[in-house]
Amino acid sequence: xxxxxxxxxxxxxxxxxxxxxxxxxxxxxxxxxxxxxxxxxxxxxxxxxxxxxxxxxxxxxxxxxxxxxxxxxxxxxxxxxxxxxxxxxxxxxxxxxxxxxxxxxxxxxxxxxxxxxxxxxxxxxxxxxxxxxxxxxxxxxxxxxxxxxxxxxxxxxxxxxxxxxxxxxxxxxxxxxxxxxxxxxxxxxxxxxxxxxxxxxxxxxxxxxxxxxxxxxxxxxxxxxxxxxxxxxxxxxxxxxxxxxxxxxxxxxxxxxxxxxxxxxxxxxxxxxxxxxxxx
Ligand SMILES: Nc1ncnc2c1ncn2[C@@H]1O[C@H](COP(=O)(O)OP(=O)(O)OP(=O)(O)O)[C@@H](O)[C@H]1O
Ligand SMILES: [Mg+2]
Numbered sequence: 001x002x003x004x005x006x007x008x009x010x011x012x013x014x015x016x017x018x019x020x021x022x023x024x025x026x027x028x029x030x031x032x033x034x035x036x037x038x039x040x041x042x043x044x045x046x047x048x049x050x051x052x053x054x055x056x057x058x059x060x061x062x063x064x065x066x067x068x069x070x071x072x073x074x075x076x077x078x079x080x081x082x083x084x085x086x087x088x089x090x091x092x093x094x095x096x097x098x099x100x101x102x103x104x105x106x107x108x109x110x111x112x113x114x115x116x117x118x119x120x121x122x123x124x125x126x127x128x129x130x131x132x133x134x135x136x137x138x139x140x141x142x143x144x145x146x147x148x149x150x151x152x153x154x155x156x157x158x159x160x161x162x163x164x165x166x167x168x169x170x171x172x173x174x175x176x177x178x179x180x181x182x183x184x185x186x187x188x189x190x191x192x193x194x195x196x197x198x199x200x201x202x203x204x205x206x207x208x209x210x211x212x213x214x215x216x217x218x219x220x221x222x223x224x225x226x227x228x229x230x231x232x233x234x235x236x237x238x239x240x241x242x243x244x245x246x247x248x249x250x251x252x253x254x255x256x257x258x259x260x261x262x263x264x265x266x267x268x269x270x271x272x273x274x275x276x277x278x279x280x
Contacts, residue, residue, distance in 0.1 A: 019046050021191050021225055022098065026076035027066050029059070029249075036062040038249040039076070044192060049218070049226040051240030051257070055269045058246040060229045061103055064194050067227070068100050069093040081191075097191035101181040101198060103229075109170030113161060113180055116169050117150035118143075120187030150187065156220055157183040157213055175206035179213065186217075192225040199232045211238050233270055237261075 024042040028035065037059040044050050052060050065071040067078055069090035078085045085093055094100075107116050154162040158179050164172070169180060178198050185193050198214075199207045211234070218224065230236050236243060236257060243260045245253035253260040260266055 020044065020079075021046050021081055022067065022227075023079040023082075024063075024067060024076065025079070027063065027073050027078070028075035029062050029066055029071055030074045035249050037066065037073075037246075040246070040249075040251050042067070042244065042251075044225045044227060046191075047218075047223050047225055048242070049228065049240045051236045051243040052227060052229045052246060053231070053236055053243060053260075053266065053270065054246035055265075059249040060246055061196055062249075063246065064100060064196055064227070064229065067194060068098055094188055094190075097189075098194065099185035099188045099190035099192070100194040101178070101185050101196055103196040103200070105177050105181065107169040107177055107180060107184075109168065111169060112166050113154070113169055113172065114147065114150050114165040116180055117153055117183050117187050118146050120184035121146055121149070150183075153183050153186050156217065157186070174201035175203075175210070178202065178210070182213070182217075190224070192227065194227045194229075196229045197231065198228065199230060199235055204234075207232055207235060211235055214239055231270070 020043050022042075022044040024040065027037055027040045027042070029037040040059075040063060042050075042063065052063065054060055062071065066073050066076075069078075069085060069088060069092075080093070080096055080098065085096075088096070108119065111119070151162060151165065154165055158176070161176055161179055161183065164176075169177065172180065178201070182193070182195065182198065185195075199210055202210060214226065214228075218226075226239070228235070228240060240257065242255065243253070243257045244251060245260050245263060245266055247265050252265060253263050261271065
């Protein structure tokens with residue numbers, strides 16, 4: 001793993017904001033002639049919840065892909081606890097403490113709810129799930145340990161999901177699939193969880209339940225940080241202490257929701273007449 005130390009600059013940044021766990025500096029991502037993300041600085045302190053909003057195509061998902069190593073930035077760098085992630089592959093970044101969910105579901109539909117969480121543990125080598133799957137006889141104790149831990153995680157996200165741990169993931173309603181993705185992300189024992197539109201496909205009641213689930217997770221894990229991309233303004237107004245606004249790949253706001261909601265671009269995209277046609 002080629003993680004370089006960069007303590008001095010991080011310490012300076014931390015002075016203003018508290019201990020930083022994740023930082024992106026001057027992140028730019030170009031796809032051919034299109035600049036999806038342009039010169040974006042982003043930071044997250046321990047236990048902080050950051051919201052990201054912006055119109056469709058603003059670069060929100062691309063930014064998450066940069067933070068998780070799925071894309072290598074054209075310019076700029078990402079630091080986890082002060083160490084540069086330059087050259088570190090995505091699976092190692094996941095193992096180092098950045099977990100995520102995707103905008104479109106990536107569950108294994110033909111596996112059970114419980115097995116989907118167990119699979120999420122594979123980046124934690126100490127759990128040795130892959131070994132256990134390949135050599136079931138020799139690793140039975142380890143598999144039992146993983147299953148126990150997966151049950152705990154399911155319970156912590158949603159007791160209802162835990163009760164349905166043996167059904168196929170494909171048979172779950174959309175809202176529960178999103179919850180299961182969060183449980184799977186937590187299986188890597190992350191320092192930060194990045195959620196890409198967790199409430200998509202949910203009605204208002206499900207979204208309220210999701211907000212309560214995330215609030216409960218925060219109480220249980222006060223050091224766990226979240227970056228949440230959302231179009232649902234109730235969630236954005238409730239959970240994050242700070243909201244970043246992206247527009248055409250640039251950061252145009254980074255403050256409390258009360259402040260950024262006043263931005264004309266936010267009013268137009270979310271709070272004005274165009275809001276209903278925008279919702280993804
Ligand atoms: N792999 C890629 N190759 C080429 N262009 C891409 C790629 N990924 C994203 N883009 C483009 O980059 C821009 C930003 O896309 P991105 O998916 O990050 O937006 P977003 O803010 O997440 O939008 P949405 O709210 O619709 O999910 C868009 O113009 C998109 O078409
Ligand atoms: Mg997106």
